[in-house]
Amino acid sequence: MIPYHIKEDIKVLILEDNTADADLLVRHLSKSGLSFVSKVVESRKSFEDSLDNFIPDIILSDYSLPSFDAVSAFKIIKNRNITIPFIIISGTIGEENAVMLIKEGVTDYVSKNNFSSLIQKISRALKEAEDLIEKENLVEKLKTQTAALLLANQELEIQNAEKEIRAIELLNANKELLAFNFISSHDLQEPLRKIQVFISIMMEKEMKNMTADGKNNLQRINVAATRMRQLIEDLMDFSRLSTTDHHYEWSDLKDIIEDVKSEHTDIIKQKKAIFKLKGLIPVNIIAFQFRQLIYNLISNSLKFSNLDIPPQITIESTILKNEDFRLLNLSDSQQICDYWNLSFQDNGIGFEAQHNQNIFVIFQRLHHTEDYSGTGIGLAIVKKIVENHNGIIIANGTLKKGVKFDIYIPMTKNFEKSSGYLQYQMHKKMINKKSIPNFGIPI
Incomplete structure (x- = not known):
């Protein structure tokens, strides 16, 4: 493959x-x-x-x-x-x-x-070359942005010396963040790549001459190096969320879900997973980020499923009126608008309610790596994507019974003029007239 x-x-x-x-x-x-x-x-x-x-x-x-x-x-x-x-x-x-x-x-x-x-x-070499080009492009972009910011700082110096100092401090913080991104993409991966190359040489040339303990230790080194590479790549994904341009577009969530499911075909068949999709209303989102969000949630549900029960994943979206959203007491925002609510629920191993908040903390893991692989960054990425949409995510876990995630994203003021809202209203009217069956659009 x-x-x-x-x-x-x-x-x-x-x-x-x-x-x-x-x-x-x-x-x-x-x-x-x-x-x-x-x-x-x-x-x-x-x-x-x-x-x-x-x-x-x-x-x-x-x-x-x-x-x-x-x-x-x-x-x-x-x-x-x-x-x-x-x-x-x-x-x-x-x-x-x-x-x-x-x-x-x-x-x-x-x-x-x-x-x-x-x-x-070949695959690994092309990926590293791609990352290096991306790093060089980011450096050029950083140079352009820095030049623009320096000009802005000069204007701020005339107006307010204190504001200039704060702007420079913020610029330095952004440079440090981008520098970390560069280190993750290349400088950290370069020595790790050499370690993996030398491990590969040893496994090809020296394994037959090693003791059982030596073979075991070499395998453990290889597993640790692989996990380190995954950790670096996950950190890259997390850091990119803060530096990527936010391009919103109306998206059909069902298409995104089916695309993600196709990448998990083998494990879905193996575990006999069942998906229930209800009322998937089109929504204005950063499509590629939301695909990552759906990917991470589905991956988690498949990974943390009960051994003796087929995974059942229910995904539903509705539009929540502003007054109903405020009754949830989730935000102090004075913004008056309706909210798009995505509900994602599974029947996996779940977790105790005391972990409802800290599961979104980067590197936070509730299970040992020996039992479940991963880096503890997946749900932190999910939360960051929701925040990029000015939204809120809530987790409600029950030990051995699964977890439910509720995502609330504010709808723009022109939502009622959009094609997504018109499609929603059309289905609503036809369902009320009983002219067509309900295709899952909530009313």
């Missing part, structure tokens, strides 16, 4: 002088399901021409060629300051040379005698 983050039509530049080996590599990539276009070269000139004209996404290189080699090719990449993943594929490189090249900056290596890990390493 190809990991989801590999894009369509990857451009693969293959540096190889042996036609049979090149054909074997292309057949393996095709058999794996990777969507790609490839080009095979064997000389320095054709390699340099391909960098300019073919513009590859990744380079797969033999270690040694008669007139050219991987080391020389990689030096060309470094001298041009090009950030293209570079993976060496060789049967003669040797472990010592592989480690040396990785220290020099080569992305990874794969033995010609064992292609089993190639697709996984």
Whole structure:
């Protein structure tokens, strides 16, 4: 299976002088399901021409060629300051040379005698290259924003010296937050990637010579490194929520739910999970963020289900009048508007009511990692997304009986003029006239 983050039509530049080996590599990539276009070269000139004209996404290189080699090719990449993943594929490189090249900056290596890990390493290399580009784009964006803020600070200095100081302090805080984001995306992942590469080398080369305790310890190191990578990626997701542009659009929640369910097809079939969808009213939201919210909630319900009971997940949305919302005493806001209420309920293992608030705290976990995997960031991301919508989220857990989440998002003043509201009213009138059956739209 190809990991989801590999894009369509990857451009693969293959540096190889042996036609049979090149054909074997292309057949393996095709058999794996990777969507790609490839080009095979064997000389320095054709390699340099391909960098300019073919513009590859990744380079797969033999270690040694008669007139050219991987080391020389990689030096060309470094001298041009090009950030293209570079993976060496060789049967003669040797472990010592592989480690040396990785220290020099080569992305990874794969033995010609064992292609089993190639697709996984290609996937990881492309993801890291994508993260690096994103980091560079954020740096440029930060420079532009900093220049604009400096101009604003100069104007504030004329008006009020105290306001200028506070603005600079806020700017520094934002820089620190973005700096943390950069560290998470690249600087922290780089040494971790090398650790995982060396673990992979040891597992391929040294496992048969290890004692049982040694094998166990190596496996535990590998599990810890994998968990660390997941933690870094989850922190990235959390920090991006504060820096991403907020683009609202009218969305059909059913489409989002079905899309998320398709990503959980295997575990849904395995656990025989049942979904009940009721009254899913279109809503004006930041669509990609809300997809992450639904993804995290469904993942939690499937993960924390009872072993002997099929998971049952009920998702319902209604429009709550302002006076009814105020009776809940959830907010001190004086904003006068109706609220879109999303109810998400499951029948899982739940938790004690005393944890209703602290489950949204980042890194907060109610179970050991040995029992349930995760980093304790998923529900913190959910809460952050709700806050990005100026909303409120409430959790009500019952031990061994499941949990119910209620999300309240304020509706804009022009909601009654929107297509979502018109669709809601149309269904309401037709249901009242008994001209069509109730499709789940609340009345």
